[in-house]
Amino acid sequence: MLVQFGLVLLLILGYIIVTRIVSSTIQAIGVRRSANELRVSVVTKMLNLGLTAVFILLLCVVLGVGYGQLAVFFSSVFAVVGVALFAQWSILSNITASLIIFFSFPYRVGDWIKVVDKDEEVLGQIHEISTFHVIITRLSGDTVTYPNSLILQKAVICYHDKSEAERHSNLVEKAEPEGETSKN
Known part of the structure; x- marks a missing residue:
């Protein structure tokens, strides 16, 4: 139980450090590219959302939630999200393109x-x-x-x-x- 508690604390600390590093890196890229502050904020939120999903997945693994239970949960979530996004495929592609444009668009x-x-x-x-x-x-x-x-x-x-x-x-x-x- 003590090892599990230590792993949870370590995971939380790692999550905080990684999100701060990602946020500061995006801020630096935004300043270097003269990006709009709102745009930098949106890109930061999108990437932090992805990091939060990974954090929750790792937290479930550390807390002992079974792989079978996680697989059922995430496959259900992905099925619902997939159906919703399939109807709006262009929205998903534009959001993905927005991230690509932020990091590598030359203009x-x-x-x-x-x-x-x-x-x-x-x-x-x-x-x-x-x-x-x-x-x-x-x-x-x-x-x-x-x-x-x-x-x-x-x-x-x-x-x-x-x-x-x-x-x-x-x-x-x-x-x-x-x-x-x-x-x-």
């Missing part, structure tokens, strides 16, 4: 980008990167909400500043035909 809020898409190319400044989408403000002032999962799948061109983006926009407009010409 930040304020950068001028062009998302190359065969239907419609989006040229503008990144206004915000949220949990589900990237908000881009076009040169015309229109706002485009682009899903995180899609922006990871498309080619993205980055411009140094607004004037370079405007130059590229003007070149594209001049290259497009003015309209159909009539044949004589």
Whole structure:
């Protein structure tokens, strides 16, 4: 019983230390990438939720809850969550893409980008990167909400500043035909 109590205390101490390390690491990455404070907070909460689930699993093992009981419990929970998320698969993929964007997306809020898409190319400044989408403000002032999962799948061109983006926009407009010409 004393060994079990010591393991529980050690597990709690380890959980506290790991969550603080993860939180401070995410804060440092957020500062280095000039990320919005709200975005850093959301990413921290998502990762801490995952760590809490692992902590609860380990705590159950240390307290002697049988593997069979844990397997039934977690398979039931995953079945319910899986059915709920299957209906909203795009939400899950956008949340996952949000984490990928936070840690490895080469562009930040304020950068001028062009998302190359065969239907419609989006040229503008990144206004915000949220949990589900990237908000881009076009040169015309229109706002485009682009899903995180899609922006990871498309080619993205980055411009140094607004004037370079405007130059590229003007070149594209001049290259497009003015309209159909009539044949004589």
